Structures are given as C-alpha cells and as structure tokens.
Amino acid sequence: MMRLSYIARRNLASKPLQTALSVILLAFGVGMVSLMMLAEQQMSDQFERNIKDIDLVLGAKGSPLQLILANVYHVDAPTGNISLAEAEKVIRNPYIESGIPLAYGDNYRSFRIVGTEHSYPAHYDAIISEGILWEGVFDVTLGNAVASKTGLKVGDEFFSSHGLNDETDVHENKAFTVVGILAQSNSVIDKLILTGVESVWGVHAEHDDLELSVEELYASREITAVLLKKRNPMAILTLPNLLRETNMQVALPAIEINRLNQQFGIGAATLRSIALLIMILSFASIFISVFENMQARRYELALMRTMGGTPLTLIKLLLLEGGILSLFGTIFGLIISRIGLYILAAEIENKFQYDLGDIGLLAPEILLALFAILVGLIAAALPAFRTLRMDISKTLSNE
Amino acid sequence: MIEVNDLSFSYDGNSTIEFPDFQCNKGEKLLLIGDSGTGKTTLLHLLCGLLRPQSGNLNIAGIDINALNDRQLDKFRGRELGIVFQQSHFVQSLTVAENLSLPALLSGTDMNSSELQERTHVLLDRLGVGHKSDARPKDLSVGEQQRASIARALVHNPSVVFVDEPTSALDDKSTEAVIQLLEDETLKAGATLIIVTHDSRLKSRYKDQVELSNIINNPSIAS
Numbered sequence: 277m278m279r280l281s282y283i284a285r286r287n288l289a290s291k292p293l294q295t296a297l298s299v300i301l302l303a304f305g306v307g308m309v310s311l312m313m314l315a316e317q318q319m320s321d322q323f324e325r326n327i328k329d330i331d332l333v334l335g336a337k338g339s340p341l342q343l344i345l346a347n348v349y350h351v352d353a354p355t356g357n358i359s360l361a362e363a364e365k366v367i368r369n370p371y372i373e374s375g376i377p378l379a380y381g382d383n384y385r386s387f388r389i390v391g392t393e394h395s396y397p398a399h400y401d402a403i404i405s406e407g408i409l410w411e412g413v414f415d416v417t418l419g420n421a422v423a424s425k426t427g428l429k430v431g432d433e434f435f436s437s438h439g440l441n442d443e444t445d446v447h448e449n450k451a452f453t454v455v456g457i458l459a460q461s462n463s464v465i466d467k468l469i470l471t472g473v474e475s476v477w478g479v480h481a482e483h484d485d486l487e488l489s490v491e492e493l494y495a496s497r498e499i500t501a502v503l504l505k506k507r508n509p510m511a512i513l514t515l516p517n518l519l520r521e522t523n524m525q526v527a528l529p530a531i532e533i534n535r536l537n538q539q540f541g542i543g544a545a546t547l548r549s550i551a552l553l554i555m556i557l558s559f560a561s562i563f564i565s566v567f568e569n570m571q572a573r574r575y576e577l578a579l580m581r582t583m584g585g586t587p588l589t590l591i592k593l594l595l596l597e598g599g600i601l602s603l604f605g606t607i608f609g610l611i612i613s614r615i616g617l618y619i620l621a622a623e624i625e626n627k628f629q630y631d632l633g634d635i636g637l638l639a640p641e642i643l644l645a646l647f648a649i650l651v652g653l654i655a656a657a658l659p660a661f662r663t664l665r666m667d668i669s670k671t672l673s674n675e
Numbered sequence: 676m677i678e679v680n681d682l683s684f685s686y687d688g689n690s691t692i693e694f695p696d697f698q699c700n701k702g703e704k705l706l707l708i709g710d711s712g713t714g715k716t717t718l719l720h721l722l723c724g725l726l727r728p729q730s731g732n733l734n735i736a737g738i739d740i741n742a743l744n745d746r747q748l749d750k751f752r753g754r755e756l757g758i759v760f761q762q763s764h765f766v767q768s769l770t771v772a773e774n775l776s777l778p779a780l781l782s783g784t785d786m787n788s789s790e791l792q793e794r795t796h797v798l799l800d801r802l803g804v805g806h807k808s809d810a811r812p813k814d815l816s817v818g819e820q821q822r823a824s825i826a827r828a829l830v831h832n833p834s835v836v837f838v839d840e841p842t843s844a845l846d847d848k849s850t851e852a853v854i855q856l857l858e859d860e861t862l863k864a865g866a867t868l869i870i871v872t873h874d875s876r877l878k879s880r881y882k883d884q885v886e887l888s889n890i891i892n893n894p895s896i897a898s
Binding site: 278279280283286287289290573575576579580581582583584585586587589668669672673 | 716720723725726745746749750752753754756758760764765766767768769773776777778780781782783
C-alpha cells in the first residue's frame, strides 16, 4: 500500500526546480564545511605524523617556518647549508639525545634525494619491503611513493638533477643504484630517495677535493639540517643562545606549525563562515519551499483531512518532505566534499607529493550531517505546525 | 442510519442557524435541498464532522459524532464517510489511481494492497475512467474528474456518501446520468446517499427530502 513517504517524494518531484534549489544550496553548504573538516584533519594528521618526536631542527639562519617546512615536511626550499663540524658540536651537546643529519639539493623527477643515516627511516618506523637499506656510496633506498610513481626497481640506475624540482641540470658523472624499496609508512619518507650523506657530497665533489687533507675535507663538508631529539627541556632555552654567533638556528616544529595553523586558521574561519551562511540560506530555502507548498496545497491538505488524515498525518507528510530535502542535501554535500578533496589531493600531490586521499567519514562530519538534517526538519516543522490551526471547513468553502 | 435532532450552529457566536430534524435509514437516499444562504454547506460540513454544532444531536452510522474527540472524528470520517465535493480536487502529484488509494491510507482501513488495487480498477472501469487510472488529475476533463471523485468517495466502502451540488453546472441529460451513476454505485456499495443541492430538478426524483429554509435566530435582533 502507498505510504506517506511516497506521497512526500511525489510532491517534491512535482516541483523539480524548487526541490533542486533547496538540495543544491544545502549540498554546497554541507560540502564546504565537510571539505574544510576533511582538509584540516588530514593536514593535521600529516603534520603530527611527520613531526613525530622531532623536538628541534637545526639549520641555516632564515625563516624558522621555512626551516621546518623544508626539513621536516620537505615542501619548501632549505634556508641554506651548515657546517657538518659545527652541527656535530650541537649534536654532542649534553642537552641533546640524538640527531639525524640531512643533506640534500638534488632530485630525481622532482623526488628529493636526501643524504642521511639509517636512523632517519628508523625514526618513522619505515621497514624495507624489497632489497636493503643503502650501504655504499651512490646506493639509494626508495620511499614507497617514489618507487610506485617512477617505476624504479631494485638494481635500476639513474642520474640525479641539480635542484629540488628542476630536471635540466643532470649530474651525468655519477649514477645512483637502487638497492632497496621501503614499505609505505604514511610519512614524509614515502616521497624521498634516501642515501648516505657521502653520496650527496660525492655527486658534488670537485676535482680539487682530492688535493685536500682529511681535516680540511671534513671542515669543508656541509649538510642541510639536523633533526634533533632533546634529552633535557633546557635544550630549548640554551641552544638559541649558543648559536647566536653562528650562521645556524634551531626551530621548534610544534611552535612553527602552530603558528602556521593560526595563519591558515584565519582563512579557514572565513571559508567556514561563508559555508555556514550558505547552509543558513539553504535552511531558509527549505522553509520557503515547505511553506509555499503548504500554501499552494492547502486544499489538498484539507481534502486529506476529510479522508481520515489527522493533523499529525499532515505534519508528518510535510516533515518528511523537509527531511528528504535535508537528507539528500547532506548526502550530496558529503559527496561534493569528497570530490573537492580528491581535486585538492591531486593538486597537493602534484606539488608536494603529499597524499590527502583518505575520504573516510570523520566523527565531526557525522555531527554535521545530523545537525543539517535536524535543522532542515525544524525549518520544515515551522510551516508544518500551521496545519494544526487549519480550518478545514473554511478552506474547502473558499475554493 | 443518520439521525439529526435540534441541530444548530453559530459562526460568530451571535447568529445561530437552526436546522430541521431528519433521519435517513441505512442504504436509503435523502435530498437536502435549499436556496443559496440556507446553510446547505454548513449542514454538510456538520454532518461530515468538519464543523462542531452549537447544540443538538448528530448520529451517523450509530455513532454520536459530537461525542468523538478530534482524532476519533478524523478516523471516523475516513472510515465511514465518502464525500464528493462540488469541485473535484485531487492531490496533483499523484495519479488518479493513487488518489483513490488515499482514503485507505489515511483512514487505515483493513483493506489489503491487492484488494484495494482491484477495487480501484473495478470502480474506475465502472465509472468509465479506467483508461485514465495512471493519468495525472489535471489531464482529466471536468466530467472525468467528477466521476473519479465519485470513485474515490466509494473506494473504501463507506457507510454514508455525501455529495455536494453534483448537478449545478450540468444540463438535464448529464444530470440524469450523474445522479443515476451515484444511485447505482451507492446501491452496489450498500451505502446511504445524501445529496446536498439547490437544483430543483432533483425534487421530483426523491421521496425523502429535507427542505432547508433561512432559519437564523439572532438574539441581539430579537431583543
């Protein structure tokens, strides 16, 4: 037998433009809020995952935020190089527990080649899926995303290019050999090509280097940064003073990322306000839609009362119409946010090799969906409850 | 059975319309006739429970409808009464057949889905609009709409069928056809037929009729 929900659907389908407008408005409102939630959550996850126990980053003086973005997240250019000898002095500081050196400046098909130690992949709990970790000079171990994007396999050789994106200045004198591939770790490691620091120096070695003494050679060695883990909180207070007279600085990832979030937060708050405004408009649209339907169909509603429909039956019918509008608006909104994230993720992946493709439903999104459906129902309920005051006799007599 | 005693109604609390007593047995036909302004529509709405009387007794199908609360009255109307309004109105988003299943849905009759479907099609066929069962109401002619609304009034096997001004805009031939149709269908359904009209052409047709005159008692004028 026919149900009230069927009548509600037929009523909505008989006014396709009005119905589509209400659904589209709500879908865009919900979609924008949901997209912001997804993007913020995923960015925050990525930041958290990659900071992982890195208390300080030592690098060349410049923007502290740039130092963090370049050396922790590998999405910016480094601030410059620092002396290996000076950096090792900092690592040996009693307030420092350990340090992971990073040296880079070359790329292969836009993937950074980072000279480091085995402690770097170990820090991110990365495990080998194929082959081994680099051993000799010019051995490399590929991050999982690098292997899948470039198609390089264990045993393959390739030449690096100077710079972090440019592929024109190729170092054809030294070939790197792939000796291993890491399993996916969902960290920055996935998009890096790892090798020993010596390999990075080796690619850029000058003929004159052969004439230098061991001490002179050591003194001339430079690296890009060191990821530091503190032994004592005093490190945060004392190191900046120690480095005041050098070309080095230490930056705190947590503080810099917090600052970045605050700056990003202003834009996000503006976008969120616009999204909420669209949602409010959509609720107004649902209210007007149900109200106008009720006015236009007042004889039909009165007629339904003569056929045994109670006021509650009519309220249910109108609430169903509002509920269907808000349910579909919310579902389409969540779909739109996924499409938006997909486009955003593709863009970010192209630029920074970051994967933001996780489209699972977040807990705040469930609250958003429930809120949208509830407010949609309330918007429909306001006109619906007018049917309680409907004078059937007068309505029928006026026709 | 319908029984009306001492029935009166007031729209504004001052002027009171008083209606004559009458009764009509189950399965019989009754004509309520009167000129404009004699309270025909008011009486129809009182009989259908769409208005509450100021005083008097109103028994329909053995139920004192004054004693029913609003919800009971809604359900009673849906189950026991079939109403054909002067102007045929439908839920425009539904097909003709779907409109016919509305009384069953809204009143919660015991008829199951297949019984309802069969009765809908039988009635529409008998009334000559079977071929329009899947059409939208707006696609029906005025005559077809009237016949479809008669079918809707009968589909849930009501005890009483009320018909408001069924022939006001019809010529003699069409009047005869519509009245015959109403009588045949209510007879088949075993329902009581109450026709409310100002059409004097119907007077000769019914032995049971109640003539409404303008009986308005206004205390403020009387004093």
